[in-house]
Amino acid sequence: MGITMDAPVSQMNLSLLADRCTDEIKRHRRKEPFDDRYCLEIFRRAIVEHIDQSWSILQQCFGEIVRIWLRSHPSSDVALLRDSEENYVAQTFTRFWHAVHDQHLEFSTLHSALSYLHATLGGIIIDTLRTYLRSKEFSLPVAGFPEEPLVQEHNDDLTTWESIQSLLPDERERRLAYLLYYCGLKPREIVIRCSKEFDDVKEIYRLSHNIIERLRRNRERLRWLLGDEEI
């Protein structure tokens, strides 16, 4: 009667490790008892030891799971209109790779590693939708608006925002400007979403007028900040 003894996980060759990992994933799916050491070892070799082949195996073993997460995400329908499944999966692994390196992360359980991978995918989906929304809803469509403001070359976003705020002496107007322009909310949305701060849409219209008047009184500075000649 032969008994096969596996080598310690850390010494196991990669293809055997990959087989074990695939088996363990199937066990997880069937809700059977499992042993995470094989999967974790692939993560460790890929992330800590920087073994390229381990990284490829990791993507092979877990790519399908990422795809299932993507399909199960509440925004998947809209997200898949913006990019392909393949790109989302590829971006997820790339971003995951950079993040675990930047933060020097190691995972002690498979659940924690997959939670991190899942969080990466979730973030990428939302970032994709944000980018689409910005280009669709908040771009300047009319001819005569410069495509990209030169302002970005000498002003970072924080400076621009702080400078605009400095043109608004009233705290309430500054807050409203933030909600209107930075958050892109419309007045009625503000009343619904921030009712504790603003519960009267007419007040918002009035304050919006005041904000625009104040900004236009500083037109030269605003032009420089926003890089737009026609304000």
Next chain:
Amino acid sequence: MDRPHALAPSNEELMSVAYNEGTLPAEERAHLEQCSICQQRLAIYMRTNALLRAKLYRRLCPSAVDLNYYCLGVVPEERRISIASHLLDCPLCADEVAEIRRLQANFDPFPSIPDSLRTAVRRLLATLVVQQAHPVTRDITPSAGWPRQYRAEAIDLSLHISRESNEEIMLLGIITSTDSTATVGAFEGVTVDLYQAPRPLSVQSEGDQETTTPFLSTQVDDVGNILLEPIPAGDYIMIIRLSNLEVVIEGLTIDHG
């Protein structure tokens, strides 16, 4: 002085128009059509609002990937404090974080495989092939680019919009196949979903509305007709859900003009 003329709209009224949230009384609307000063006031509001939103919209928000890591508790201390502080100000990020936390709390690393993966439904983007010169139905709105003809493989789709007597807009379509073996009723019962083009997740989830909930749904009738109504002004995406194929039609802009 709020109004340059007795019949001129007030600043508040004009601002509501600039945000497409209000309508003017008939007299003021008539005045606006005639008065270049009021037209300029409105144009300034619209232009300044559009410019500021274009330049500032969420420029300083943490990326959603960072928000996800923040919710997992794996960001460095300094970054954690900075994100926490931002969340106090930004309702959009605060809503995204609430949604992320909900998803993370329900995270199952090994979920059952969705039907859509098992059946491997293909998704195809329909191509706009022609914009016809003249409408087919009564009282078509003056929006540019309607009616339209789309094609996706063997599927032809003609779409046009029509205004009803109560000013509501309806979207009408007829779907046919260039496959000579397909019968006229081949598409009967096929679901057609109309989605609003993406808004912020936080806005979409308001009122327990899931992001994937269609704005309107209908089914193709026995001769291939599609009818969706009423449709407010806005940007939409249509998905025709065939058994093994989803046809996506993007860029449906409905303008009540």
